[in-house]
Amino acid sequence: MGVQEPLSSPCVGAAPTAIVNDFSIAVATANGTGSQTANLALLRSFFKMGIPVHGKNIFPSNIQGLPTWYHIRVSRHGYVARRSPELLVAFNPTTIHEDVAGLPPGGVCVYNADIRYTPDRADLTYYPVPVKELLQDVDVKGKVKDYVANMTYVGVVAHLLGVPLDVVRRSLEHHFGGRAHLVASNFDVVSRSHDWARECLQKVDPYRVEPMDATEGLILMTGNEAGALGAVFGGVSVAAWYPITPSTSFIDALRDFLPQLRKDPEGRPTYTVIQAEDELAAIGMVVGAGWAGARALTATSGPGLSLMAEFLGLAYFAEVPAVVWDIQRVGPSTGLPTRTSQGDVAFAYGIGHGDTRHVLLFPSSIEECFEFGYKAHDLADTLQTPVLVLSDLDLGMNNWMGEPFAYPEEPLKRGKVLSAEEVERLETFRRYADVDGDGIPYRTLPGNQSPRSAWFGRGTGHDENARYSEDGAVWWRNMERLARKHETARQHVPTAVIQESPGARLGVICYGTTRYAIEEARDALALQGVAIDVMRLRALPFGAEVEGFVAQHEDLLVIEMNRDNQLRDILRAELPQHAAKLHGVGYIDGMPLTAAWVERQVLGHLNGRVD
């Protein structure tokens, strides 16, 4: 082998103390080079060693060629928020200088020695990998060789950190399923690289892994997969969508799960999935299916959601169940289409024109994606209204650890649907009458055989009997009832999760995936003697516990991934008596939050420097 030793000296300073199961790796490659397989092999290897782990794909809007990064957080404490990497795998020549510059002193750089690059920092440890040479005798040809090239860093990193080769092999077997030849060809490169590293590299950095038992029984899954699986167990029967990142993999997962799980005794599908011509058609199909009595969903992102606005207003007003998964990305407009955000909250809450208020769900984990996946349909049917699940790119497209999902014990909640017999027993069927005082009327489905069951859905004004009406008093009454229904929704949606700390005076409010950085920051702040209470909203409209939390704190900080503090503004509007004490900070570079950033915001706020 050509390169016998690292090109640089070990990192500066005294002999390093081992840093075990607590670091972050960034793998820098070019989009479309097959690095995802290599990255997932590394991620899953740590997971199989029982070490808590999380990977984030930070990718460009591009098919091939632009720089892409994969961040793997390894944390014996179980933290999964993004953290600035200490280890770098530099396989992209166009970003290597920038990537190396981002490493902290004492950091590690594994780089492709075929790249024209001369190590330029004395405070790092460098490990060059002669990729071409390692691949010389590998029995694969052409483009496949380019793909398996990434396995060289898997082998080298496995050796440097101490990942057993059989663990990597099991990870590859998992990844490739039954395709033994792919496992063999990839593992061949891993083991050659591993052996080369063992013989030729002198390990001088402090980072390594050791087996733990912290992932026993857990699963690794993306949020989009989990949400789609939840929908399958929620009985979704009609799915219509138009492709858009980062929601496409939600439907991909649905199309994978449904044929496996949902057939009738004759083997016929109990579902349909339609690729619509655009988002307007997608939501139109969902509303039509919801009106006709099937559980229906679409998945989209902000630009698609904007196209759905008119139909969602109609569904709200005609009171038709529909479920929309909005996997948020950075807007306005196309924005940063492959970066994460919580920028759709205000838009989604009021989407439609005139007075509309929708039910939003904020999942923050794969467990909640699954749970909200079926509950969204229960809520939509119960309330006869659209329910929008606001996930985000980070949750939707990345692999997260989680407990195996609990089977939904409660039966499907179909809401107030009258059968033909029930209609016949009524003196009159009044589609939009508030019979129970909760704002939720009774409905019948097309195909109901009672001649008295028919009603006419429309976006124009209508009375309790669904008859056309432009009478102002009728309109007023109807809109008041819809407001009453929104109040009823507060009792049905998932409640906020509150974590209190003794002596805390500051209340931090969050939702969705920001929780991970905030929870980590909370622990770090506690070590500094700063206690905070954290409340994570899981839905709008919020329940009584949210007002309680706000009322009991004199100082509240709302942390979210949008510029204008959209949730803070909603809270201020709905809790005007507490408006002055609700402060907000927004994070808007498209990357997931880090605990360090949250820590700075909290300390800055407490010191009067923020907002």
Next chain:
Amino acid sequence: MDRVQKLNLVGLSKADYAAAPSTLCKGCGHNSIANQIIQVCYELSLRPQDVIKLSGIGCSSKSPAYFLGQSHGFNSLHGRMPSLGTGALQANHTLRAIGVSGDGDTGSIGLGQFKHLVRRNVRMVYVVENNGVYGLTKGQFSATAEYGQDLKYAGHNDFPPIDVAVEAIVAGAGFVARSFAGDAKQVRELLKAALSFRGLAVLDIISPCVAFNDEDDSRKSYAWGRANERALQELGYVAPQDEIVVEDYDPGTTAVVELHDGSRLTLRKLEADYEPNDRLRALERLRRGEEQGELVTGLLYYDDSRPSLAEVSGFGATPLSELPDDLLRPGRDALEGLLAAYA
């Protein structure tokens, strides 16, 4: 027996197929079409509960409120009825659907959804009540208005019309017809045949707007339609339960189209060489009619070889909307088995 009380095969009188009184202008062609829908559904003994009626926005789209009051209906968004109908009929493929649209609804804002509805071959009777003008917004040209037309409110039309029937044929529709609201018998027979078709049946019906576009020289007027209609066939619909009797059978000039549900449509050819199963000939005939100032009506194109969307989807007999919960939610073992692959 008194005519009003006459009951059909499902025990309903014609009055059972009526609905709210029309609020459209007196003499509007749309009212005539609504009346034919009532008549046809009564004659075919359809249960109103098995029919859904759908529309977009516009004068035409108000129509479903004026027929089949015992049917569920949805007056959706401008141009978006096709998607709503697609979803509804996937949810319950056992329903029959009558969609009513207008020339603005179909030819402009909804042209995309219309083309994709055709492409998917959703089983629906899609009626375009085509008057070449926007009535509810008081007189603007629609996309089907003729080239060079002058209207009092809208001025001069500088653009050629979109021909809804041509668009349907080009997009792959298997049942495309054109008719004239003033020709009630033809509208009726076409509606009956359309309701028996396995996929999407498009009926482009010239339906004059008496308020904004009924001048004698307008190609969407009653006078012009009466003077210039060129029917390709004389149509006769024979329901599945009736024995077929073709009167005045004249070999070579009469054809019989077998429809999907066992019914038949007899075509007594008025243009001896017109075959409604030749796509290019249909397009050519429509183009020639447009150039010669004819209102070509009748069954323009027919081909039932393509399965409907529901057939392609492979559904069982029970509609998705009526499946029991145990078929909608897989069992505990299924969840555990699937999750094992993610451990």
